[in-house]
Amino acid sequence: MATIIVSFGVPSDGFRSLYENNHTVHIPPAGVRFSREEMLALLPEADAVLACTPFPREMVEAGRKLKLIVCYGAGYDAIDVAAATEHGIAVVNIPETVTASTAELAIAHMMSMARRLRELDGLVRTMQPKELFVMGRRMGTRLEGATLGIVGMGRIGGRVADFGRVMGMRVLYTARTPKPERDALGDEHVDLETLMKESDFISLHCPHTPETHGMISRDMIALMKPTAFLVNTARGAVLDEEALIDALREKRIAGAALDVYIGEPNVNPAFFELDNVQLTPHIGSNTLATRNQMAQAASEQMLAAFSGRPLQNLLNPEAIRSL
Ligand code: NAP
Numbered sequence: 447m448a449t450i451i452v453s454f455g456v457p458s459d460g461f462r463s464l465y466e467n468n469h470t471v472h473i474p475p476a477g478v479r480f481s482r483e484e485m486l487a488l489l490p491e492a493d494a495v496l497a498c499t500p501f502p503r504e505m506v507e508a509g510r511k512l513k514l515i516v517c518y519g520a521g522y523d524a525i526d527v528a529a530a531t532e533h534g535i536a537v538v539n540i541p542e543t544v545t546a547s548t549a550e551l552a553i554a555h556m557m558s559m560a561r562r563l564r565e566l567d568g569l570v571r572t573m574q575p576k577e578l579f580v581m582g583r584r585m586g587t588r589l590e591g592a593t594l595g596i597v598g599m600g601r602i603g604g605r606v607a608d609f610g611r612v613m614g615m616r617v618l619y620t621a622r623t624p625k626p627e628r629d630a631l632g633d634e635h636v637d638l639e640t641l642m643k644e645s646d647f648i649s650l651h652c653p654h655t656p657e658t659h660g661m662i663s664r665d666m667i668a669l670m671k672p673t674a675f676l677v678n679t680a681r682g683a684v685l686d687e688e689a690l691i692d693a694l695r696e697k698r699i700a701g702a703a704l705d706v707y708i709g710e711p712n713v714n715p716a717f718f719e720l721d722n723v724q725l726t727p728h729i730g731s732n733t734l735a736t737r738n739q740m741a742q743a744a745s746e747q748m749l750a751a752f753s754g755r756p757l758q759n760l761l762n763p764e765a766i767r768s769l
Contacts, residue, residue, distance in 0.1 A: 448752050449491050454479045454498035456518065457734060460741025463749060494748045500524040506533055514751040516744045519544050519731055520601070521681060522761060523654040531762040536751065538759050540743040541601055548679055548730035549605035552649045555677045555703035555724065560647075561586040564724055587646070587673070587700075590614035595645030597638065597662070598652030598680065599625050606649050607633055618645060620652075642669040647677065654681035664689035670699045679730050682708040691716045694723055705730055 450464060452473040464471050472488050474480050479499050480488070489508035495501065498518040506512070506529040513535065517525055520541035530537045558564065562584060569578055594610040596603040596619040607617045607628065617633040618641045619625070629635060638661070642648065648670070652658045662676075662685035670676065676699065678685055687708050693699045701722040707713050710728060717723050731740065750757055760766070 448493040448748070450494045450496070450748060451480070451485070451488050451492045452496040452498065453485060453501070454518075456498055456741065457737040458741060460738045460743075461745055463742070463745045467749065469748075469752075494751060496744045496748075497525055502526050503529040506530050506535065509533075509535065514538070514748060514757075516540065516747050517761075518740060518744065520548075521653055523681060527762050531765040534765050536757060536765050537761045538747050538757050539761060540740055540747070541759060543739045543743045544731040544736060545601040545605055547733045547736040548602045549609065551705060551726070551730050552602070552606050552651070552677050552679045553609045555679070555705070555726070556647050556649065556675065557589065558724060559675045559677075559701045559703055560589055565721070587675075589647070592616075592646035593618060593644055595619070595641040595648040596633075597641065597648065597650045598658075599628055599633070599635075600651060602679070603649070603651035604628065606651065607631075610647075615647075638666060639669060642666045643671070645674060646671065647675050649677045650680040650684055652680055652684060654683050658684050660684070660686050662686065662690075664692075667693050667699070672698060673700050675700050676702040677704075678702070679705040682706045682710060687714055691720070694720045697722065 448469045450469055450471045452471060455474040455476040455478045458473060461471055485505055486508050489505060490510050492509055493511055494514040495509065495512065496516045496518055501515060501524065503526045506526055515525060515530055515535055515537045517537065517539035520539055522537065522539050525537060527537050566584065590613055592615050594615040594617050596607050596617060599607065599619040599621040603619065607619065610617050611631065618636045619628065619633055620636065620638050620641055625635060650662065664686050667689050690702055694702060703724045705726045706728055713725065717725060747757055
């Protein structure tokens with residue numbers, strides 16, 4: 447029977463099939479993570495890991511029996527895939543499980559900023575009604591007819607574009623490869639400069655890679671319309687946070703919404719001083735339905751690996767070849 451480590455106390459209903467197959471699952475209490483020391487102590491006996499927290503080279507190397515690392519979600523930038531490949535350890539992710547909930551969050555952020563929900567909720571609690579219930583003041587932005595710019599037209603970007611189109615938005619997008627299926631729907635493939643200049647809402651959905659690191663740079667942010675909003679549910683390091691803080695402070699853009707940060711779980715305190723930014727703590731996939739689906743998908747990948755069946759979303763096929 448196999449030994450499995452789940453590095454964080456995530457909702458665990460979806461791990462039932464692992465217990466039913468008599469595997470041993472080490473998982474910390476709900477909401478708690480295994481410390482680095484606990485991980486390094488458990489890893490030598492582990493056959494598979496569900497990496498809900500960063501998984502650097504030292505952990506890969508401590509996993510002397512490891513066959514499989516499952517990334518708990520879509521973005522695998524915190525897993526040292528190259529080290530795993532060197533050691534013949536397969537790495538998979540489970541991106542389909544998080545597409546809907548992350549796209550819904552991006553849209554929620556967009557709508558909330560467009561209609562000033564944070565600000566107005568505060569005012570309803572504190573302001574005299576006769577000063578507040580006034581037509582023509584504190585007006586919002588309509589999404590219908592606005593231009594939505596999707597940076598990274600993959601699973602999540604595609605879903606956000608679908609929502610946008612349903613709401614009557616014009617959709618522009620960037621990606622590395624052509625997307626004829628999106629073009630057929632009327633979405634327009636443009637370069638990043640055009641997208642930054644023309645969009646009213648910009649939503650980031652590319653992975654964090656050496657190529658995308660800092661891609662939404664000071665120069666790119668400077669191209670945005672003063673009425674435009676930026677949403678980042680991708681990864682913090684895809685954008686230049688300092689440049690964004692400057693643009694928000696000087697009101698050169700209308701607003702931003704962030705779910706992800708450079709140096710998470712720390713958030714640059716400069717954001718707390720700004721009322722034109724809304725902040726959430728990396729909750730793209732944080733719905734119970736999604737968490738259960740993630741645990742189930744991760745369990746299926748592990749059961750497949752233990753019984754020699756093919757893996758889905760294998761990120762390093764060369765690791766298997768080197769076995
Ligand atoms: P995906 O299906 O792989 O899509 C990524 C898209 O980004 C692809 O269209 C890809 O282009 C594009 N891309 C890659 N490099 C690019 C570049 N240099 N310039 C422009 N576009 C580029 O991934 P996904 O499932 O949509 O997830 C996207 C990211 O969201 C994840 O990597 C993760 O970091 C983040 N995420 C965050 C949360 C959260 O909780 N906030 C939850 C889930 C995911 P091609 O199609 O041409 O390759």
